[in-house]
Amino acid sequence: MQTTILDFTGVYSFQPFMQGLKGDSRLVSATSNAEILYIDCADISGTDCYCDDEAVETIRKRFADAGITNAHGIHFFDNGNYHYMSKIWTDMVQEPFSLVVFDHHPDMQAPRFGNILSCGGWVKKVLEENKFIDNVVIIGVADHLVDEIRAELSQASDASILSKVTFIKESEVRKTGTPTSFSRTPTSFSRMRESLRSPTESGMTEGRIYISIDKDALSPAYAATNWDQGSLDVAALKEIIAGLATSHKIIGVDICGERARDFAGDEHHTVQEADALNSGLNRELAEFLAPFL
Template sequence: MIITVQDFTGVYAEQPFMQELRAAAETSKDVHWLNCTKIVGTDCYCDDDAIKEINELIDNAGSSIFENRGNSTNDIAPQPSIHFFDNGNYHYMSKLWTDRVQEPFTLIVFDHHPDMQPPRFGGILSCGGWVKEVLDNNEFIQNVIIIGVKDELVETVREELSQSGEASILEKVTFIRESDQSILSSLVFRLSSPHSLYISIDKDALLPAYAATNWDQGSLTLDALKESITVLTAGRKILGIDICGERAHDFEGNEHHTVQEADRLNSELNRELVEFLQKL
């Protein structure tokens, strides 16, 4: 798999695994390190100028979710890419990556938040509303499954979309709530369609024992995340896999982790996710 890292805040500097990737990017065509720290207008909200600059950076690096690593056989699916893009404030990057999809697909999102808020500032892309933007604007999206969502936030989204007259969009969305104890059976039932998959992971869906993020976290275990992905991807084409949910760049420690513990935990998790995903 090709790996692209988008560094927005410098948070990866203290993660040994991510620094290994940064070093690999110097010589390997399979690893791209994109320095996004100088791009303005990106924190939580991404304005049009920033979107243009980010897309140009991706294009210039040659990173594509359809890059085939030299394989020219038409009946073999191209290798999917893994995209890292910092903390949860940049989860909207999944919208920019899925903009590049050119076939029908199902979007799978692991997140403690639904990320489906109606736009609050003139339709500007945000980390809290990017899933809705995909549903509104991507002609290839067939449906969305959001896994690990905080229960009460599901009802909040339903109310907000009803008030804005956009409740019909939920016909394409399945929420698997944090309290749902039958995640795998729900996934098997829902994924009867043959569509390709795009997977987006915000690590805040996980318990604090597995990750240190910049948003409130859920109760998903790492084993449950892996098992869900294994079930989801069986016999299906994967178009791309996104990973975000690092600690905030100004994190000073909390009741769960010191700064050093957070960096070690996230580095180990990122390594484990890459090793797992590369075996799919």
Template sequence: MPIVTIQDFTGVYAEQPFMQGLRELAASNGDIHWLDCTKIEGTDCYCDDEAQDALNKMMDEAVATATNTSATSTPGIHFFDNGNYHYMSMLWTDRVQEPFDLVVFDHHPDMQPPRFEGILSCGGWIKEVLDHNKFVQNVIVTGVADHLVEEIREDLSQASAAEILNRVTFIRESELSAVTLEGFSPDRVHLTSHSTPVYISIDKDALSTAEAATNWDQGSLTFEQLAKTLKVLAENRKILGIDICGERARDMGFEDTAAADALNNALNEKLFHLLTELHGIQ
């Protein structure tokens, strides 16, 4: 079993029985870690330097206590709350020490130039990875809203950063049905034909509202499409780590909060079993 880390920033996992079951297992299973991040300030949407230091220290301590020592060379599987904390994927990929491709499922490009210089954000973390991680080779972002692809191209051009787009492939939301109907999974299978390892980061807002309830506008990806793509990647590439975010925000009103939590609970359980299964393919 891979090392599994759950980082709880808002307390939302308290509403999900499956995740609470993992929390109970963490007390006796050294390969499951529950990290209470609720008291770390400076983390919501933006992550300042002090918060990064606190998070990195907590993550290092968790990995150091893992009983599955053969798994400590790779970051494992991580759940980290809602999409406001998607920047955690940058902190986890910073631990990778070999060339890799970053495969992201997200309804947003997460490549905005920073509003505040030097501040890591949920909306710009992919750009930070491209700018500063010497091991990342290419980035594939699947499920992005079509209009946001054009907007980010314009934003990066105005910020004199358009050259990083040469290393990015966007698979737009409008393309998902077409490539599936042609018998291909949404990652364009040809992208998996070489040997570069991959790191996978999933924001559940790429999925339709029938699959998940998140705190951002959502796309139309189905769980079936996502699962098929992940299986193809696992069969063709070495997977270095997998991240999952996209819970609902606790202060965000849903007409039926209990139904939203039940939907996310079921999805997290399916993802957990799928991802641990994929780990066995490696």
């Protein structure tokens, strides 16, 4: 299994686990069998929140130079401002698949100018541009944001894409004091499983999924991010993924949601606490996900 680290802001240098991965990594050619790739993206302009066309091509070239040809493995790519990287990764999926996103935001807004790729609209672009996408499930979105994006898109000319999206609202996965809280809400769980059913060549309902995790879906008790956060707990996150893995093939997983580079502390964490928390969570997720990939 390959782990890829895309470092845009340098924040990973403050996390012991990520420092360890970087120390074991190498930027390699397609003929190498390296398991850890580190790609420094700090010098690429036009990437913060919005990724312009030139930056997209630069990133794709660095993928090619590193021998990356598919979306398999685990991919880390900095804070939530770079969540559009999920679009670039899923562009490499060349088979029917579903997209499962953990995020406190729907990331389905139309761009404010042009057709530029953005952290707030990348899911919409996947639905519009990827011919292999079957459907999308977004888990942990703030309830009011679900209502707002439904209203916004239902009045637009591209309202049809909503038929491919299932929202599992934050209130449906909120921590209830038990590690199996999500599976004990059968309505939410069955809606998610039903939406992910897609035919395969064998005629079975098992399909392929790509998972994107923005840690801002989690409570501040588990992560320190640069966006407002939800209330999902890590046990529920892992439970959902493990449940999906019993009936689906996981193509790849990406993880974003680090603290801002200029974070100076807040009511939840000091800078040192935030780095320790995020480092521990990245390690926990990497170790948990590895057997599924």
